[in-house]
Amino acid sequence: DIQMTQSPSTLFASVGDRVTITCRASQSISSWLAWYQQKPGKAPKLLIYKASSLESGVPSRFSGSGSGTEFTLTISSLQPDDFATYYCQQCNSYPLTFGGGTKVEIK
């Protein structure tokens, strides 16, 4: 199985900050990676697919990059609505697996 490791597990930031979350795969997954945002009590929401493609309706302050085994999700200017938990997911092969999550909290 492909293991997905996210860092950090918790991130403290302020409104307006540039935020970067890293996701590493245990083997190459090319660009088969997705990012999700989850708020408490809600289902996850797709932000990014194929490592860098922005899902329709998602603000352009979110961006994704990377390929192979190292990926990043960047929020260019953190907004109040962005405090949430973020998950990466490899879409390359079954079983599809998720990272452990990164919780973005208010500094």
Place this chain on the structure above:
Amino acid sequence: QVQLVESGGGLVKPGESLRLSCAASGFTFIDYQMNWIRQAPGKGLEWVSYISSSGSAIYYADSVKGRFTISRDNAKNSLCLQMNSLRAEDTAIYYCARSRSNWYDYWGQGTLVTVSS
């Protein structure tokens, strides 16, 4: 608009069974692959099962293989998960999710399954 509505969750004892359903609307159900994904309380996301648009391809996580069965009824726009021999570690919110090329673009609100004696 796309809607996925899960039902069937509840409190059961270890070893018992439960059947989850997901009613889909707002899109052409037969065109999409569907999945079940779960999240234990306070934990991360775990993929559980996948079914292709026609139902001809089905995959399970090792943790549920042999105990859970996924199925779909394209005439009724519905997805099901039959869960047998439930264990305490199956306690989770179960989400129904539509997939495109193995990423999940729409999720239901989830249904809570609690396995406890």
